[in-house]
């Protein structure tokens with residue numbers, strides 16, 4: 001793993017001339033679309049629907065950045081990447097932004113040449129098992145075979161947790177998502193480990209009989225998932241970071257895709273600044289003053305995106321929990337736009 005990081009960091013230096021120039025915002029404006037790194041297909045976060053249209057919480061984030069920068073949420077290209085490929089794609093300049101259920105870790109934020117722009121989903125690592133296994137706690141997984149995907153933080157977290165709890169296990173580590181899911185469905189492993197959101201998605205969208213499976217109650221880590229950009233490009237980092245704060249801030253202010261037009265008349269100074277009625281925030285980012293209006297109008301606020309893609313009304317049925325606004329007891333804390 002340490003060797004891999006060195007190779008990745010070195011390739012960043014060799015291939016990252018685009019990054020070193022720190023001109024991603026100009027490049028995106030000239031190109032006319034955002035190159036957004038996403039998963040190869042992971043329902044709820046980023047997956048093509050039956051008409052081939054990409055949908056999900058992370059896809060909404062790609063759309064929001066496109067709306068902010070180019071005024072049109074449709075002006076992005078989803079670049080499917082498996083867990084292993086994602087940071088190389090960011091380092092090489094193939095993508096402008098990685099919006100792909102990626103955990104922020106110290107190593108990724110430093111040695112891999114990437115930097116996170118915020119957290120759009122607070123998660124933790126868990127286990128999915130077939131109910132017939134009769135296991136009710138992760139601690140009963142001693143001697144079990146555990147499926148996981150290459151290049152995820154889940155590999156290391158699993159090893160740490162097993163060591164700390166005196167558990168031995170047989171890792172079944174596979175690079176392609178479809179193959180690891182199929183291996184688990186075929187009974188090649190006793191459990192699948194990844195982020196709890198990933199387990200919810202795999203259970204409902206990939207298992208033939210979702211009711212035959214359950215997610216064990218323990219979460220063995222913190223997995224703060226968020227968008228990443230390349231290091232060395234503060235202007236672009238700011239655009240991506242404040243796109244997230246515009247989405248969460250709109251929710252906090254009660255501005256939705258349905259009421260954003262009437263909100264233009266609001267007397268609330270915070271709403272007026274957010275929507276560009278009082279100018280300044282757009283200019284500060286090198287964007288049109290309508291940047292956040294376009295995000296909310298075309299994509300919606302954070303809560304709308306959460307509910308539509310992963311919330312209780314979606315197949316994944318994930319409660320807001322830690323992903324509620326701070327004012328509702330969660331960790332989502334929009335920074336002030338002023």
Ligand SMILES: N[C@@H](CCC(=O)N[C@@H](CS)C(=O)NCC(=O)O)C(=O)O
Pocket residue numbers: 038039040041042081082083101102103104149151152153154176177194195198199223225
């Ligand atoms: N949050 C963890 C796990 C993220 C991850 O890559 N999970 C896998 C398993 S759910 C995934 O999304 N695979 C989809 C793919 O490779 O296309 C990380 O950042 O390493």
